[in-house]
Amino acid sequence: MSGKHWPPGTQCVTKHDHSKPKPRELAFRKGDMVTIIEAVEGKGWYRARHNETGQEGLLAASALRERGAIRADPKLSLMPWFHGKISGTEAVQELQPPEDGLFLVRESVRHPGDYVLCVSFGKEVIHYRVVHEENTLSIDSQQYFSNLIDMIEEQGAICTKLVKPKPKSGMKSAEEELAKAGWLLNLKHLTLGDRIGQGEFGDVLQGEYLGQRVAVKNIKCDVTAQAFLAETAAMTKVRHKNLVCLLGVILHNGLYIVMEFMSKGNLVNFLRTRGRALVPTQQLLLFALDVAQGMDYLESKKLVHRDLAARNILISEENVAKVSDFGLARVNPKGADATLLPVKWTAPEALKHNKFSSKSDVWSYGILLWETFSFGRAPYPKLALKEVTELLEQGYRMDAPEGCPPTVYALMKSCWELEPGKRPSFKKLTEKLQKELKHLRDI
Template sequence: MRDGGGQTGSPIKGRSLPPGTPKQSPREALPSVSPRFLCAWRPTFVSATMPTRRWAPGTQCITKCEHTRPKPGELAFHKGDVVTILEACESKSWYRAKHHASGQEGLLAAGALREREALSADPKLSLMPWFHGKISGQEAVQQLQPPEDGLFLVRESARHPGDYVLCVSFGRDVIHYRVLHRDGHLTIDEAVCFCNLMDMVEHYSKDKGAICTKLVKPKRKQGTKSAEEELAKAGWLLNLQHLTLGARIGEGEFGVPGGGRAPWEGGAQAHPHSPPAAPRKIQHKNLVRLLGVILHQGLYIVMEHVSKGNLVNFLRTRGRALVSTPQLLQFSLHVAEGMEYLESKKLVHRDLAARNILISEDLVAKVSDFGLAKAERKGLDSSRLPVKWTAPEALKHGKFSSKSDVWSFGVLLWEVFSYGRAPYPKMSLKEVSEAVEKGYRMEPPEGCPGPIHALMGSCWEAEPARRPPFRKLAEKLARELRSAGASAPVGGQDTDSSPSPRGQEP
């Protein structure tokens, strides 16, 4: 239909000195490889730029070139592939790494790698840089000059409010296709329907179908950047074909999490999501790890799978008989350390609660669900908020900060030491907000140690400035854990939960 008259690396050529230089034998330089491998491995020599520092195991890197004909023991890769460092060889210019897409392991030169980049929260990033909003057909024609077959943009329809118009340059003309709403979907010819504009653009970029030509080149709205290009450049854009989606495994306010499997991980969670901004590179042992983003039929955020589920269900299904007080302290310390890291990055979670803490197979608590997370700032915010966990200044004035997260952490401590009970029992949301404003604070749960209830109270100070930072909370919990000693078996298995030094993996 028409709107206003329109139709409805080249390969690596050499290598730096590999393990096996005159100063050390290949056996000394390459730990954990068989003699048979050493006899077969005869790499050529290349010049590789040495990195400014050695990458630790677990570091994610992007390949800077192509190497598709590896020798025995080497890793094959294309430019832009994602790999994870497994170990550094004694010769600093070589690493053993695992390829994300193929799951294969092998050796590669440091000069072929760069560290996976961070993505800053940038308001200019857009999943639809070709969407120009409310502009007229005449303005669209001006934007699509000079003429170029397949140059396109999408705008809102002026004549049919609520509909969209796909504007495509073809020959010397700009053709305007009205995009209709039909039963919750979008369509141009009523033969092919789409869930959203991104799906429509993706489809017509591969098959012209009912329109005059394939969509070849998007005309970006001035001031926007392509989120897809930025994600790909930084190495965070994943291919859906590399992820096997599984069954739905939970509920979310902003997306439905489902299980899955990726060749480079034991498991993953795929979350259809529309984040408030592009993800930053945040990495900590007590935060659920972001693996990447998939742009296909919407947006999927792919995160590591944490096998034992959320903390509320973990505590409710095991109870006091299986979960000791030291283990509760251990979980609380893990959360405090994860939040201490977010606080250091000036990020506010805004939805800190036991339901958003996941427990790994080795009983490490990890903060998850960053659907409400934002860079720290002040100002009104109309997002739907979890009333029982949200600080009074955030509920009343929309003022969020790390101190409002500290308030939520106090409520989380109450959940933990009550073994998963809902906070403010038998009180409605309205009663909770009114009571808290008047100074009401929850009594300690049964069996809760006195110092822990005092810690909750410090989190619930009416004046945000008087609440302790997460660093202080973590220090106090670490002291309590040292006093409590080793825990009893947890969840039906023997677990050593003896206290560990701050900042180390327990």
Template sequence: MAKMSWAAGTQCVAKADHRKPKPEELSYHKGDVLTIVDHGTKKGYYKARHNSTGGEGLINSSNVREREALRVDPGLSFMPWFHGKISGPEAVCKLQPAEDGLFLVRESIRHPGDYVLCVSVSGDVIHYRVRYRDNKLAIDNTQYFYNLIDMIEFYSKNKGSIATILLKPKQKHGTKSAELELSKTGWLLDITKLKLGKNIGEGEFGAVHEGHYMGQRVAVKTIKCDVTAQAFLQETTVMTKLQHKNLVRLLGVILHKGLHIVTELMTKGNLVNFLRTRGRSVVHSVQLLRFALDVCEGMEYLESKKLIHRDLAARNVLVSDDSVAKVSDFGLTKVDSKESDNAKLPVKWTAPEALKKEKFSTKSDVWSYGVLLWEIFSYGRQPYPKMSLKEVKEKVEGGYRMQAPDDCPPGVYSLMRMCWEPEPRRRPAFHKLREKLEREMGKLSPGCREGIGTGSRC
């Protein structure tokens, strides 16, 4: 039976051709990706936009399926042709039987830090040294590349100074092409349809730009380092599984001179800056509670999927044009919570057991949520004001907890204290927090009760 409640923004894939549309209907081919824009007037119909042509029209929901998520697969790679540290003779063996344009990339053993592009031509294998200088790669001194993905993309289309165009990657055993998987599942977007605009942020891993994709305003996170791009495959894979009104929506990825992650554009920026730049005179208690509820609902959804965020903070919550708060940056999201890099942990937001024993769980996310509540009701102040990280660690372990921000409703402060229970199992689950916040909202603004859960903004 067709699912009848797709929200605007849901991505669908056509199950068959629809070449002779009636007036107002959309034409498409099997495999085309379509984005739901609105409910249609007829039952079972939706208004949709074609992701490639930009055309809009009605579609019958029984002719499409929701775009599937990517499977988490450790073998998935943006660089399946990269074989790591192998010798020249080993590379020659791997490129048998000889085939023109068959290639792989390896780390140079003779010149550490450099790479070697090995290409089969006329029954022979040619080894091209790829020098790494000033954060750029080059085979000759005319063409420079940001990374290996960029280089392989170029030589797959242009011969340049090598003997043949790269035609066929020799995949490392156990790897699968992420590009192919993204393409098959409908998550690979077309670079020619993207128009990049101004820089709206500088992340740890690269710039974030606003832009337009097929007439839709988008945010584009650009990752130029190929090792980082590979690490972000985890984030991308997780994001393909998640559809919720309070999580920033992934639209797809583009592979061009590196990796571009394309998401919906959140025009009002991150929550901490939003609150700091507006303050008490503009943002009132009911709106603060609404933000708290938005984040809580997004986290309740992650909790239901058994996913841990690990870096929940107001800086990682974005605000949409219509002032809806959405959780973003799933870069640290892991199904398995054992891996971690303690040096990078945001101490002021991280639960004591996660700092001490690297025990991450939904309950450690609840602790972080308590700190985020404090940030919201203090209008974006830095938590634990005037305390060093060392002091925070020691004092919190000794039982210290922050005071309530000025004018914070007592009910909300008591929620913060519940989130900061030393014993993780005594902290409330996100669904319990949501119920309590809804009661708070009812106290502050009785007319809001009906609005809760229906999407209306009080």
């Protein structure tokens, strides 16, 4: 055994079939997903739960590989069968040699805004016009779909089953890559519950996956879902107690991103609804430390958050703070639309020159500290956005929130150095907060 130590909860993929298990062993087939429960005394065995059957048993570490990270790759597509603007004649050429159920989708040349589903059947290629109106798609005006992914999944009233997508050359199926790496979850194990939030990209629902409470982000728009693949790829690379954990994705109704459920909601609401009377300074420092540790880990992985703010920090049942929504701002990386930037949280160099780095995250962290110690107040109270940018350049900084320890205010101010190089690293911030907590406990 190659000294692997997988902590409980690690998701692993099986490397081969094991169809005749001995007593207490787990049966599995190549490519199955299992969840590690614990390492077993002795050499190289684990107790694990089979994600599909729910059975528990023993299996050798040598039969497993940990679920791999997915590279964010522009060739990775949720819709590899979408060919964009090609003519009917070109579509017919793409679908050669004929094969029942071979299909692709193209943009309609004759009816801009509509699509065409081209299906090979018999020796012919049949072209179905897909009419796009009021955010829905329909082939026959009987059945309506919210997006192309849905339409292909549900199939609708057409001549034959869509069995074989014809990928656009150079494109790779995100579905296959996700499945191969072990991140594709099974829709039949997901139960959806109430809506617990609404992001600008879609709803967040509460649910259950194989008996575990989860939060599910549903992104219906094709283009946004495609952009979210990058966020998902970023989340497959990271695992830390202070980052919200991605369980996997389901391709249905667009895209479902399945994450651990954080029962106490986001940090702003947590502080606003409880206030000074219920949340002591020590707890505020613990939250601040949690966030700094999660960000230190992201910094070590060379990942920039770009939207660090108390609204993006979630609190677990055990009062652990975890960073969520990393990678979102990358949905529009090329000359990101400045109007969408959270101005009051964004570092001056990021606002002016689109320069995002771990140091611009540190600036945002300073604002988050201010939000935390003011119990969820909005930063720069009474100032308009335009004034904020001008005043910062003139050297203005917010005052300490009421009752904030001077050492913590000094930390905030160090995060707001105009020169990025003068700001502390998240590692340094972590050390200073640990010292402050120790000091508080020794009093």
